[in-house]
Amino acid sequence: MFKPVLDPPDCVPPQRFDMRLHDIDSSRGMGVQLPGCRHGRLLIMSSRREELIVIAPITGEKLHLTVPSKFKGDCYLDGAVLCAATDHDHVHGSCHLSPFKVVLLSLSIRGPQPAFAHVYSSETGVWSDLISTPTPPKFCHTNSPGSLIGNALYWLCRGADYILKFDFDGRSLAVIRAPPITNDVCYRNGSHQIIQAVDGAVGLAILSHNSHTIQMWQKEVNSQSVNKWFLWQTIEMHNIHGLPAQIEGQKARLIFILGYAEDTDGILLYMDGGVYMVQLKLMQPRKLCEKPPNNHYHSFESFYMPDSLLSFHAYTSTHIH
Structure with missing residues (x-):
């Protein structure tokens, strides 16, 4: 469910987020989840967890990614997409032609097991080596979309006792204890x-x-x-x-x-x-x-410059089961 919040011509048309236009139609049995969106792109996960789809609604770009074989099976998956541009002149928001990265997490649903991460680069077209970290007892899966703070992604885990951190600088995964109750x-x-x-x-x-x-x-x-x-x-x-x-x-x-x-x-x-x-x-x-209090709301902010600056700001909402 998508809701633009600015008036025309400064809003993203709702039709840009019609998944049927991207050949994704849940009415035909293809259930999807939305782990997150950032820098003008959406990260879609099929309900069978066999593939990820990265969509740029402004340009219509779409890329299908096969979930790594090590991440299939009895586990919980989460992820995030973000722009990979690192030059100082780049302003996030107009990232439609920039390379991107996808971080995919695999968390055990059967007791304390290591957490794993893979990173996909659109520049190389391959997934990184497996990155892992041990988890403490009673560690639960993530419960909210990841937040990009500095050069690291953070996910709050269910129960709010722990935070999972992926650091791009050190290519490391770590578990952080949350504030005291x-x-x-x-x-x-x-x-x-x-x-x-x-x-x-x-x-x-x-x-x-x-x-x-x-x-x-x-x-x-x-x-x-x-x-x-x-x-x-x-x-x-x-x-x-x-x-x-x-x-x-x-x-x-x-x-x-x-x-x-x-x-x-x-x-x-x-x-x-x-x-x-x-x-x-x-x-x-x-x-x-x-709106009703759906599970997660994702902010989608983007702008596009053809001949003159047109600013688009909007918010997407999805109910994830």
């Missing part, structure tokens, strides 16, 4: 979101148990390379003017964190039957649409 923190689906914190550090936004506040945690690495989390900021929901009011003394409204817009540093919230984007630095909300 406190009495007023609600550990449920839709209550946590990986974000970018101060100075490009990785952070975590957490809804309080009563949904009246958002706790902002930031991870720091000291000189001994020991990872530590500290509470960076607490935001009172009633101080974000433009959101439906929280009424004291009454049951808290149903609120979920639906996703994160990396390019604009905004979290997507479901509240009072509507979807809002809250820009975190300025605490400015904007109502995007009236």
Whole structure:
């Protein structure tokens, strides 16, 4: 389900996201999942987990990738797509002709087993060697789309106890312990979101148990390379003017964190039957649409320059079973 949020001519036409135009029709039995989208491309996974499809809706480009044989079988798969351009003059968003990378994760669904990753490069047309990391007891599969912070991808794991990190600089995979549980923190689906914190550090936004506040945690690495989390900021929901009011003394409204817009540093919230984007630095909300609280919302932002600059900004929504 796709919802443009800007007015014409500055919005992506919904027809660009009609999967039937890309020969993907779920009504014919081809179920798909959307692990994520970034830098003008979508990453689609077939329900049988035999292939990945990378689609650029603006240009219509489509590429089919066979899932590596080692990733087939009794495992949970997740992944991300991103632009591979590294030159200083490149601005992400107009990446339609740039090379790209796909990171594919394989996580065991039967107890603590190593997590694995493969990286596909459109420049070479091949998958990288297998990258792995051990996982702790009670480690669960990922539960939200990956977030690109700096030159690393981060996935929050189910239960919010751990974060899985893929570092492009070191071509390494690692498991990070999430911030400590406190009495007023609600550990449920839709209550946590990986974000970018101060100075490009990785952070975590957490809804309080009563949904009246958002706790902002930031991870720091000291000189001994020991990872530590500290509470960076607490935001009172009633101080974000433009959101439906929280009424004291009454049951808290149903609120979920639906996703994160990396390019604009905004979290997507479901509240009072509507979807809002809250820009975190300025605490400015904007109502995007009236939608049910689907599992994940993905931001899609892109622009295209033929003869003159045309800016396209929109948000996609998908319900992943």
